[in-house]
Amino acid sequence: MPSGLLQQLPALQVVLPLLAAPLALLIRHKTIVWALCVAVSWTALAIAWSLLQQVLANGPISYAMGGWVAPWGIEYRIDTVNAYVALIVTGIASVVFPYARRSVEREIPEHKIALFYTLMLLCFTGLLGITVTGDVFNIFVFLEISSLSTYALISLGQDRRALTAAFQYLIMGTIGGTFFLIGIGFLYVITGTLNIADLSQRLPEVTQLRTLHTAFAFVVVGIGLKLAIFPLHLWLPNAYAFAPSVATIFVAATSTKVAVYALMRMVFSVFGPSLAYQDLPFGRIVFTLALLGLLTASTVAIFQHNIKRMLAYSSVAQIGYIVLGIGLGTVAGIQASLLHIFNHALMKGALFMAMGCLFYRLGPISLESMRGIGHRMPWTFAAFVISGLSLIGVPLTVGFISKWYLITATLEQGLWFLALAVLLGSLLAVVYVWRVVEAAWFGPPSTAAADVREAPLPMLITTWALVLANVYFGINTDLTIGVAGAAARTLLGGAP
Amino acid sequence: MRFLQLYNYEIAIFLAMVGFYVVVSRGNLVKKVTGLFIFQTSVFVLYISMGVVLGGSVPILTEGAQRYSNPLPHVLILTAIVVGVATTAVALALIVRIKEAYGTVEEDEIHQQDQYF
Numbered sequence: 001m002p003s004g005l006l007q008q009l010p011a012l013q014v015v016l017p018l019l020a021a022p023l024a025l026l027i028r029h030k031t032i033v034w035a036l037c038v039a040v041s042w043t044a045l046a047i048a049w050s051l052l053q054q055v056l057a058n059g060p061i062s063y064a065m066g067g068w069v070a071p072w073g074i075e076y077r078i079d080t081v082n083a084y085v086a087l088i089v090t091g092i093a094s095v096v097f098p099y100a101r102r103s104v105e106r107e108i109p110e111h112k113i114a115l116f117y118t119l120m121l122l123c124f125t126g127l128l129g130i131t132v133t134g135d136v137f138n139i140f141v142f143l144e145i146s147s148l149s150t151y152a153l154i155s156l157g158q159d160r161r162a163l164t165a166a167f168q169y170l171i172m173g174t175i176g177g178t179f180f181l182i183g184i185g186f187l188y189v190i191t192g193t194l195n196i197a198d199l200s201q202r203l204p205e206v207t208q209l210r211t212l213h214t215a216f217a218f219v220v221v222g223i224g225l226k227l228a229i230f231p232l233h234l235w236l237p238n239a240y241a242f243a244p245s246v247a248t249i250f251v252a253a254t255s256t257k258v259a260v261y262a263l264m265r266m267v268f269s270v271f272g273p274s275l276a277y278q279d280l281p282f283g284r285i286v287f288t289l290a291l292l293g294l295l296t297a298s299t300v301a302i303f304q305h306n307i308k309r310m311l312a313y314s315s316v317a318q319i320g321y322i323v324l325g326i327g328l329g330t331v332a333g334i335q336a337s338l339l340h341i342f343n344h345a346l347m348k349g350a351l352f353m354a355m356g357c358l359f360y361r362l363g364p365i366s367l368e369s370m371r372g373i374g375h376r377m378p379w380t381f382a383a384f385v386i387s388g389l390s391l392i393g394v395p396l397t398v399g400f401i402s403k404w405y406l407i408t409a410t411l412e413q414g415l416w417f418l419a420l421a422v423l424l425g426s427l428l429a430v431v432y433v434w435r436v437v438e439a440a441w442f443g444p445p446s447t448a449a450a451d452v453r454e455a456p457l458p459m460l461i462t463t464w465a466l467v468l469a470n471v472y473f474g475i476n477t478d479l480t481i482g483v484a485g486a487a488a489r490t491l492l493g494g495a496p
Numbered sequence: 497m498r499f500l501q502l503y504n505y506e507i508a509i510f511l512a513m514v515g516f517y518v519v520v521s522r523g524n525l526v527k528k529v530t531g532l533f534i535f536q537t538s539v540f541v542l543y544i545s546m547g548v549v550l551g552g553s554v555p556i557l558t559e560g561a562q563r564y565s566n567p568l569p570h571v572l573i574l575t576a577i578v579v580g581v582a583t584t585a586v587a588l589a590l591i592v593r594i595k596e597a598y599g600t601v602e603e604d605e606i607h608q609q610d611q612y613f
Contacts, residue, residue, distance in 0.1 A: 137572055144579045151586055160597035161610055167590045171519060174532055174583050181539050181576060188569070189546050 006050075010063040010076040013047050013086065014129045016040055021121040030113040034101045037117050041093040044128065048090040052083040052483070062134070070134075071198050077134030081487040084338065085261045086131045088345050092253045093124055095349065099462035100246045103356050107244045108156060116156060120250065122149040127258045136184045136270065137194045139262055140177065143226065146255060147173045153247040154239050159364065165238035172235045176225025183218030186211050187270070199270045207275050216280060219266050227259040229286075229323055230293025233316045240312035245356030248308065252315055253349035257341045260322055264334070267326070268491040277329045287327025291421050294320030298428035302435070307365045308355055310432055311348070314391065317425060318344045324418065325406055332409035334488035335481075339405055342480050343390075343398035346473065350387035350466040354380050357455035357463060370436065372445030376452050379460050381440055383467045388433035390470045393426045397474040401481070504545040511538035523603040525594065529587045536580040543573040 005012075020040045024033045054061060060079040064070060078086075100120075108116045126146025130139050151173070155166035188194055190211055191202040206212055221232075228236040240248050267276050276282040294317045301313035322344065325337030357380040358365050358373065374381040390397035403422060410418040454460065473480055499506075511534055518531025547569035555567035591601055598606050 137575075141575060141579070144583070148579075148582055148586055151590070155590055155593065160594075163590060163594045163597055164606055164610075167525065167587065167594065170583065170587050170590065171528060171532060174587075175516075175519070175535070177579075178536055178539055182542065185539065185543055185546065185569075188572075 009047050017121045017125040021118050024118045028114045033114045033117045037097045041097045045090040045094040048086040055083045071195050075134040076132050080490050082131045084483050084487050089127050089254045095462050096250045102456045103245050119149045119153050130258050134196045154243040157242040157244050159242045162242035165242050169235040169239045176222045179218045179222030183215045186215035223263045230289045237312040241309035245359050249352040253345040283327050283329045290320040290324040294425045298425050301432045305366045331488045335484045336405040336409045338484035340402035343402045346470050347387050347390040353463040354384040357459050361452040367439045370440050371443035374441035377454050380455050383463045386467050392429045398470050508538045508542040525591050525601045533584050540573050543569045
């Protein structure tokens, strides 16, 4: 690759899917549009990988958008943290798009398929934009790009409840976005800048200002709504349950992860850990909510009949684990959070993909309609079981790695009751995963399951690619642990 | 007197609370969206107010002007207005679809129709 192009990679990461979106709208032919999406997502993955290598070798990359230098222009700044998150987002996208073709043909009306892909690309653009930008206002804009396209994606579900779910998400998401906007407005009033690096230099001079504390509260609550942190999670279960399968996979595996990244970036890089953890009770509030969230949501998941809804509640619980690490505020805690971002994307992606395969053959999936399906669709079912084990945290899967690091991080602080809660959460996960296994394998076959075949091959292959990734990164942890550790140290201000 | 001098901030807070209250308290989806838009508009007022520089003129090069108001918040809020319009458009489109699917735009009637909460 010529070096000139190499320097433009941070911009291309966002511009590529952004240009592909209207292109998809113009082409309209469903197979060509799908191929375009696959090509874009793979190229984006290659860009993210090459950026990560550059960052690991030479330190942070700063890119001046349009040639306007940092505090005046918009800066795209890539360090270990964003490179890592961008890798997760593009990695998931490059598996979801190849999977999408058959599933989308089944679930989306013919004339809307190209529009569906356009929305997916826009959502992809927004998520990548949040990760690579170094400007807080830009984060807001990309947050809204991804959110708006997500509302529309959810509303394309076949069930009419998808519409009300999308509307509920729109109301809560917009309130969240507006809170965030108010927060950054206050930051601008205090410092006169919107650049993250600039903000982090100027804010420590004014830590006692009440405007700053108000800004902090607005920003955290605003992102908390997008993140679905425990009491603000109400939009999530229905949105995931009734959205089209492909949209659920993509949104569940990436969008809350990117919101976690935005939270970390704002709390650690902009406000600084000393303001958040010493002047304000951020750590205590967050880990109390995380604790409540992971226990309640896991318990609620046990009583769900709709399996997608059950997995959505499990997502709320898993977000609890992720924020728990942030609540600890130590390098080990942040590392565990970052690890779980990666690992949860893999396991939830795989689980929802297995759900998509079942949906392809069965339609809406409840415990009843799933009875006996394990014998009819053994490969899909095996994929579900392995990623379910990963969700529980069985050794040799990624779930084990992140829970291990999380428990070590809590014990390091002497917070043994948090470690116990993590273990309890895993036990609850055993219960809800087992309910599905019991129904699907040991139950008498339902009438719906009597004459179904295995899911189409392309869908199975991509599902298994993610399932194998669950196992591979559970055994070979060099990449994830190494990069997550370096990223955690960057966030807390140590040497990268 | 200080209270009166900051009147645009007070208007912003008042609008934000009005909008927020409407979103929370009304069951009619169209009213909810209206409330949401009022809430967003309050932020526009907040941003535009912070761009004011005392004694500053409009941020256009003119003869004899010594100080200019800060144009950056205005530019930011142009973007936020676009976001707000897009959100309202998507919300209204969703309401049209909800009306088609349920025959009503009242939240409690929709809940009654599918008892899943």
